[in-house]
Amino acid sequence: MRRLPVYLLLDTSGSMKGEPIEAVKNGLESLVGFLRQDPFALESVHLSIITFDREVHNILPLKDLESLILPEIVTPDSGPTHLGQALELLCELVDKEVLKSTPDQKGDWMPLLFIMTDGKPSDLQKYREMIPEVKSRHFGEIVACAAGPKVDDQLLKELTHIVVHLDTADSSTIKSFFKWVSASVSTGNRSMGAGGDVVLPPPPPQVNMVI
Amino acid sequence: MDRIVFPNAKEKEAYTYIVEWGKFALSNIGEHYFEGLEAIGLTYDPATNAVQGVPTKPGDADITLCYKPSEGDMEQLITKTIHLFVNFDPRSLWTEHEPPADAPYYKPHTEVKLDDSGAKTIVAASKRGRSHAKEAKFRDDDFEAAYRADTGWYVITVADGAGSARFSREGSRIATNTVIEHLSLAATSGDLNELEAQITQFQATPDDITRKAIGDTLYNTVGKAVFQAYKNIEKEAGDKQNVVKDYATTLLVSVCRQYGDKWFIGAFWVGDGGVGIYKKGEAPKILGETDSGEYSGQTRFLTMREIFEPTSFYKRIRFELVDDFDALVLMTDGITDAWFHTDANLFKAEKWDELFQEIGKEVTLTKDNKEAHHQLLQWLDFWVKGEYDDRTIAILF
Numbered sequence: 351m352r353r354l355p356v357y358l359l360l361d362t363s364g365s366m367k368g369e370p371i372e373a374v375k376n377g378l379e380s381l382v383g384f385l386r387q388d389p390f391a392l393e394s395v396h397l398s399i400i401t402f403d404r405e406v407h408n409i410l411p412l413k414d415l416e417s418l419i420l421p422e423i424v425t426p427d428s429g430p431t432h433l434g435q436a437l438e439l440l441c442e443l444v445d446k447e448v449l450k451s452t453p454d455q456k457g458d459w460m461p462l463l464f465i466m467t468d469g470k471p472s473d474l475q476k477y478r479e480m481i482p483e484v485k486s487r488h489f490g491e492i493v494a495c496a497a498g499p500k501v502d503d504q505l506l507k508e509l510t511h512i513v514v515h516l517d518t519a520d521s522s523t524i525k526s527f528f529k530w531v532s533a534s535v536s537t538g539n540r541s542m543g544a545g546g547d548v549v550l551p552p553p554p555p556q557v558n559m560v561i
Numbered sequence: 562m563d564r565i566v567f568p569n570a571k572e573k574e575a576y577t578y579i580v581e582w583g584k585f586a587l588s589n590i591g592e593h594y595f596e597g598l599e600a601i602g603l604t605y606d607p608a609t610n611a612v613q614g615v616p617t618k619p620g621d622a623d624i625t626l627c628y629k630p631s632e633g634d635m636e637q638l639i640t641k642t643i644h645l646f647v648n649f650d651p652r653s654l655w656t657e658h659e660p661p662a663d664a665p666y667y668k669p670h671t672e673v674k675l676d677d678s679g680a681k682t683i684v685a686a687s688k689r690g691r692s693h694a695k696e697a698k699f700r701d702d703d704f705e706a707a708y709r710a711d712t713g714w715y716v717i718t719v720a721d722g723a724g725s726a727r728f729s730r731e732g733s734r735i736a737t738n739t740v741i742e743h744l745s746l747a748a749t750s751g752d753l754n755e756l757e758a759q760i761t762q763f764q765a766t767p768d769d770i771t772r773k774a775i776g777d778t779l780y781n782t783v784g785k786a787v788f789q790a791y792k793n794i795e796k797e798a799g800d801k802q803n804v805v806k807d808y809a810t811t812l813l814v815s816v817c818r819q820y821g822d823k824w825f826i827g828a829f830w831v832g833d834g835g836v837g838i839y840k841k842g843e844a845p846k847i848l849g850e851t852d853s854g855e856y857s858g859q860t861r862f863l864t865m866r867e868i869f870e871p872t873s874f875y876k877r878i879r880f881e882l883v884d885d886f887d888a889l890v891l892m893t894d895g896i897t898d899a900w901f902h903t904d905a906n907l908f909k910a911e912k913w914d915e916l917f918q919e920i921g922k923e924v925t926l927t928k929d930n931k932e933a934h935h936q937l938l939q940w941l942d943f944w945v946k947g948e949y950d951d952r953t954i955a956i957l958f
Contacts, residue, residue: 351947352857352898383621386646389654389695393947416648419566450855453905456898457856488856 354394355412355448355461356535359436361497363403364428365468366519370497371425373521374466377528378420384532386415394459395535398443402436404429412447431469434476437484444487460490464531468498468519470505481509493534495527565626565643567612572619572650576603580610593628601647619649655949658697666731668699673934674955679708679715680819682928685955686938687719690895692949701810702893702951703733705741714748715817716741717955721834721893723809723862724950732808735797736790736863740814743786752782753816760820760882779827779878783814787829791863809862813891815848817957826889827880831868833860833894835907838886839917844910848879851897851904860894888917888926888958895952899945919943926958 360374378399385391392415399410401423409421444461451457463484471477484492492510496503498519506513514530516523565585570576582590595605595612601624602617616622624643629635670689676682689700701722708715718740722729747753755778763771790812798805811832818825828836830849838846852861861868868874900916901907920926923940924933941952 351945353947387649387654389651390692390949392649392651392654393949416571417569419569419646422564451853451857451859452903454903456902457854460856 352394352456352459353396354459355396357440357461357463358399359465360401361431361467362401362423362425363431363469364426367425369521370468370519371423373524375423377524381528381532382420385535391415391535400436400439402432406432406435406439430472432473433467433471434473434480437480441483441487460488463489463492466495466497467501469500470502565641567643567645570616570647572616572647575615577611577613580612589630589632591629591631595624595626597624616647619647621646655691655695657694660697660699666728668730670700671938673938674706675934676708677928678710681957683708683957684933684937686934686941687953688938688941690949690951693951699730700951701730701733702953703737704953704955705737706955707741707745709745709748712748713818715957716744717891717957718814719891719893719953719955721811726809727807729809732794732810735793736810736812739790739793740786743789747782757820760825775880776878779880780875783816783827783829784878805864809864812863815889815891817889824883824885830877831861831863834892835897836891838881838883839888839890839913840886845913846881847908849877888956891955893953895950896954899948
């Protein structure tokens with residue numbers, strides 16, 4: 351079976367505690383619930399979740415939609431946002447997990463990457479070091495979501511041209527972001543037949559694209 | 562773990578899970594039962610701790626555990642929510658829809674052909690994939706085949722329109738039609754007649770020179786037909802003010818004829834899918850190379866200019882001279898991906914034996930079977946997870 355690997359990088363730093371992280375959990379549940387009713391996704395999407403705060407964890411190793419069970423997400427009371435370190439782990443995982451076509455194996459579809467954060471990377475130097483590394487991994491698409499007023503959109507734009515900005519990090523906007531991710535994964539899955547670019551659906555109303 | 566989560570189940574598929582109470586910090590469980598299991602088709606046996614059955618209802622199951630700890634004499638039962646997700650049967654999610662009535666380039670969802678007028682029989686079938694059915698789109702695959710009784714030539718071609726190109730269904734139709742039309746004429750007008758002498762020479766001295774002579778003849782006949790297919794697509798695109806890329810399609814062509822006690826088979830190949838000569842128990846002879854990229858879904862199409870660069874075009878032409886064969890097979894990637902999975906498997910004898918064993922369960926490949934094409938169409942419904950493309954196969958046996 352050909353897999354569509356989808357990597358989610360989620361900010362679990364102290365500032366996400368409370369309503370935002372609850373919204374992320376709900377968002378993940380609706381994301382998985384939605385994709386499980388889409389036959390394209392059900393037969394191809396494999397999901398991996400990496401959380402980052404002071405520490406970085408691959409809380410859900412790459413797993414098919416049918417059998418995955420969403421893990422519990424915890425947030426520390428306070429602390430830094432190690433996005434750079436998360437990107438480093440991401441690259442390691444992609445190198446290890448994403449299959450390329452060879453005579454003896456069928457390659458995966460190009461992987462998708464979604465990043466959600468409500469702050470600035472605390473490990474800025476590492477973050478900048480990892481940008482070219484991530485770009486060389488040939489993601490079908492990279493979407494960064496900046497939730498709340500504290501995020502520096504420009505820093506995320508160094509990583510990808512698709513940065514969406516949520517003015518607030520409350521449950522309704524975060525929910526709308528996950529809806530959008532669902533739609534992107536579904537569409538992306540279908541449009542890659544001829545090796546073309548991934549087509550993103552138009553963003554939902556609460557999400558502002560940063561141009 | 563505080564949350565009690567059971568492994569996911571699947572609708573209509575047998576499920577067994579032995580509950581490990583320790584895992585949920587409930588090693589001390591005493592009297593207990595579940596509420597809501599029967600409603601989704603499952604039962605629980607407290608003696609073995611086994612939850613089993615065939616789930617009938619997909620989605621999040623509503624199940625509650627009611628229990629008392631083994632120690633102490635608690636009066637009230639404690640209740641806990643059980644998390645169990647039942648996956649949807651993918652077959653129920655793949656719904657079928659009709660394309661809009663005013664969509665250009667109508668194409669029927671299935672097509673079959675049986676031609677037993679020659680010494681060998683041509684049988685072919687093509688079917689819209691479940692992805693196109695779900696999205697209310699037409700089939701992108703196409704095929705065409707002919708036997709010329711006057712010259713003894715069999716000509717077979719299959720094509721797969723690119724998923725991302727708007728009118729690729731017409732591209733594949735034009736390509737296959739043009740090739741058959743052109744090669745039928747070439748076959749009669751004598752362009753292929755030189756082959757007989759060339760084959761005799763090749764058999765006497767099989768070297769690069771005699772091989773090249775045959776290659777050149779194929780280049781000037783099969784190659785010309787392929788180029789004409791490209792020209793016809795270009796013309797259609799121009800007439801309708803579309804771009805050629807809108808009609809992107811792969812193309813596999815094969816010509817076959819008996820000379821004395823040998824069979825000659827020539828082929829042209831651009832894109833994915835496959836052309837192979839099968840003889841039971843032997844490694845298949847594959848007449849070309851799959852165009853594939855690093856990631857899934859990447860291939861080359863007839864509509865790409867680079868295809869017609871002479872050296873690379875010449876490499877796409879192959880031929881074989883064999884004593885006899887059980888089947889000559891042309892198929893689109895809907896079959897090769899689902900059946901062979903990898904490029905290397907396409908060369909394995911056991912994979913081909915399995916393929917013909919499976920086909921044999923639905924289709925009797927004998928000359929007197931007048932239903933072979935309909936049976937082959939039935940066979941195309943075989944289910945492989947993640948393989949939902951159009952499927953086309955043409956067999957000469």
